[in-house]
Amino acid sequence: MDLLRSEFLEIKALIEEEENQAMKKVEEEEKRVCDKFDYVHNVLGKKKNEIQVIRDQIEMALTEDDDITFLKNAAKLRHTSTKEVFIPRIDLDQNLIHTIYQGAFSLKEIVKRTVNQPQEKKVEANLQWKPKAFQINPSNKLSASGRKAAGSQAAKIGKAPQKPQPELSEDADTRDKRKPAKSAPNTANPGATSLESFLTKSREELLEYAVKITLDFNTAHNKVLLSDRNTKMSVSEIPQKYSPHPQRFTYCSQVLGFQCFKRGIHYWEVELQRNNFCGIGICYGSMDRQGADSRLGRNSSSWCIEWFNSKISAWHNDLEKCLPNTKATKIGVLLNYEGGFVIFLGIGEKHNLIYKFKAQFTEALYPAFWVFSSGTMLSLCQLK
Structure with a gap:
């Protein structure tokens, strides 16, 4: 039990490490975009202050009673220019996000298949192998026929019978009227499950x-x-x-x-x-x-x-x-x-x-x- 626990702890640690790495990459991408937004916010803040100063100067000029002074101030303000602020394109790297998610999704599918496989094989083996009673002679040794039966049964262990899968209908608007061969569902190979069964x-x-x-x-x-x-x-x-x-x-x-x-x-x-x-x-x-x-x-x-x-x-x-x-x-x-x-x-x-x-x-x-x-x-x- 201790050995099993240590193995599963290691599996969990590996998956957690994979999760941490994936989350870290997404957080780094988020930080990159947020840093850009912060930079643009600062630039726009400075531009806002610059425009506010010019606006204050214009309002002061409008309150001037002396026409000559007003014209001088207005002439100076006319030469004041404000440049448009360059705002870079800001968006998440969707290809990166998609790749990270697909990696996690693929890992989940691999784990699901791996976890389900041992149980499926065990069920399949139990369904396929039913040992016959051995013939025992008075000296408590297997008879020749018993050894032969045991040998033949041992050779069959774990070998699934190869049965042909039912052929799918080409006519897609009506169900196939041909009766498929009766066989136990092959859980170890989901792709082999017939259309009719679904x-x-x-x-x-x-x-x-x-x-x-x-x-x-x-x-x-x-x-x-x-x-x-x-x-x-x-x-x-x-x-x-x-x-x-x-x-x-x-x-x-x-x-x-x-x-x-x-x-x-x-x-x-x-x-x-x-x-x-x-x-x-x-x-x-x-x-x-x-x-x-x-x-x-x-x-x-x-x-x-x-x-x-x-x-x-x-x-x-x-x-x-x-x-x-x-x-x-x-x-x-x-x-x-x-x-x-x-x-x-x-x-x-x-x-x-x-x-x-x-x-x-x-x-x-x-x-x-x-x-x-x-x-x-x-x-x-x-x-x-």
């Missing part, structure tokens, strides 16, 4: 894969207004003065999630709060940010479902598939990266499948959103 899960079971999603304002089009700590998006009638950024959308009023996923199973929900001119999907980070090809679903790098008034469509690679209407105002998105599919669900008293895409993903995927007309509003549900 379609039968309850919402409570889907919430086991819930992730927290926030919006990355560096990608937001200038007509997209972000609010509620970057969890709500709407169409702004007044263009936002976002600073230029290589990841910002310039053609379509779209925005990406801050988080990206390159492995595992992830689930999030989006509420359609107003209007029906919007789109919800996923995309690669390499998707275009300019031109008509940058719209969700109009390229090979994105998959989405789209509401255009009363019409609902699924889009990928500039191909549209019209879908049956749904009254659901809350949409669940489940991404299985290794499994190679993403499904969109209408969430209500019972969730129902809206559409499913099958693909072999090759890059990190980001949640993606499109809002079109004035009044459109989407809100990310905080499931954690």
Whole structure:
């Protein structure tokens, strides 16, 4: 117990050190920006005093009764010039902040996988290996048949049966009617879990894969207004003065999630709060940010479902598939990266499948959103 305690104390110390280093970097960036603000504040204070002195001189000149003296003082004041104050651009290094956060997020995912792995393997081994009773002869030695059975069982320990996974349906608007091979869920390899198994899960079971999603304002089009700590998006009638950024959308009023996923199973929900001119999907980070090809679903790098008034469509690679209407105002998105599919669900008293895409993903995927007309509003549900 002492040895175990010392090992875990060391693990905690390493994680705390990583946390301290990350917080220190953010604090240093905060201090850098605050120092700039303090400098500008001091410069503006000096400029304010300078202008105040000139103002006092002007007011004194206006009280002068002697016209000759007034004209002399006025002539001197005319030669007094005030230069515009140069105010440097002050903003946080968003790339640095993003990198620090992604590092912490990646560390968390590694720890979660590492912590869950031993338990999963243990459960799997218990399910797969059931030792047979050994045959014992009167001399308390294993018989030949007993030794043979023991040897064969020992050879099987820890080896999971290799069963073929059910093939995913290519037709994404109807469920695959072929019955998948019955097999125990492979918890050690979440990516191998079949699409059909998720379609039968309850919402409570889907919430086991819930992730927290926030919006990355560096990608937001200038007509997209972000609010509620970057969890709500709407169409702004007044263009936002976002600073230029290589990841910002310039053609379509779209925005990406801050988080990206390159492995595992992830689930999030989006509420359609107003209007029906919007789109919800996923995309690669390499998707275009300019031109008509940058719209969700109009390229090979994105998959989405789209509401255009009363019409609902699924889009990928500039191909549209019209879908049956749904009254659901809350949409669940489940991404299985290794499994190679993403499904969109209408969430209500019972969730129902809206559409499913099958693909072999090759890059990190980001949640993606499109809002079109004035009044459109989407809100990310905080499931954690």
